[in-house]
Amino acid sequence: MRIRPVAAVTGALLGLSALVLSPPAATATSGGHRTVTTVAHRGAPSYAPENTLASVDAAGRLGFDWVENDVQRTKDGGLVVLHDTSLARTTDVERVFPHRSPWNVGDFTLREIGKLDAGSWFGPEFTGERVPTLDAYLDEVEHNGQKLLLELKSPRRYPGIERQTLGELRRAGWLNASHIEHRLIVQSFDAAAVKTVHRLRPDIKTGLLGNPAAAGLPAYARYCDQINPAHTALTRAYVAAVKRLKGPHHRPLELYTWTVDDAPTARKAAGPGVDGVISSRPDVVREALTGHGR
Secondary structure, three states: OOOOOHHHHHHHHHHHOOOOOOOOOOEEEOOOOOEEEEEEEOOOOOOOOOOOHHHHHHHHHOOOOEEEEEEEEOOOOOEEEOOOOEOOOOOOHHHHOOOOOOOEHHHOOHHHHHOOOOOOOOOHHHOOOOOOEHHHHHHHHHHHOOEEEEEEOOHHHOOOHHHHHHHHHHHOOOOOHHHHHHOEEEEEOOHHHHHHHHHHOOOOEEEEEOOOOHHHHHHHOOOOOEEEOEHHHOOHHHHHHHHOOEOOOOOEOEOEEEOOOOHHHHHHHHOOOOOEEEEOOHHHHHHHHHOOOO
């Protein structure tokens, strides 16, 4: 699990050598004593190809303990970490399998996906980087001492992926009390999937991606600990409506907003009282909210 392509590791180290921090910090003070958690979206995709092990390692070297990823299922039932439902944008699948358009994840076996290069599109130093299995990704996050915001991607394409993902988390040791309490959140745009996760493991912290109408929030609060809207949907009134409610664990609902990648937007998004900011440029967000980049 820990074997990494030499070129990718070397490139990442060179690219980040000026940015190595003291101990990882996931939170940033934003006014008074309130802290805002910065989540590294798909790892650190400004420095390494998104959703790869190199990307989660880059986020760790930048000092971010919370990382976000996306989970999907292969044709033969393997769980892999990839954002798009198609392999075309972030791998060389069109070259390796030219006649299998639209190159959807669910149309390829785990072995076939394992042959793909998921790094050279980003830079030659990442040639040979692979689409990680969920098992390998969990191993890397654990090794780095990081925390995981795991998204079930398009779960209706993969019936039963909620239970399967929980099984993988359990086998990897991520469903013990310490991980569940401090290091794991499962989220999805699909409310039914979030509800299923809560039904199967009510102890797990869950998040609903999107901005459901304020009037409907009490229903979601029965099985969601977080409501996580796009930053473009944020208003003070909406944040206040979320925070007036308590979730299934009898704590006030949290709100993590996405995807915030520049300093002015970070400061604006944090203003209404959000709990977290999900960013593909987490170092930029951290500096905007604290004034300290390193």
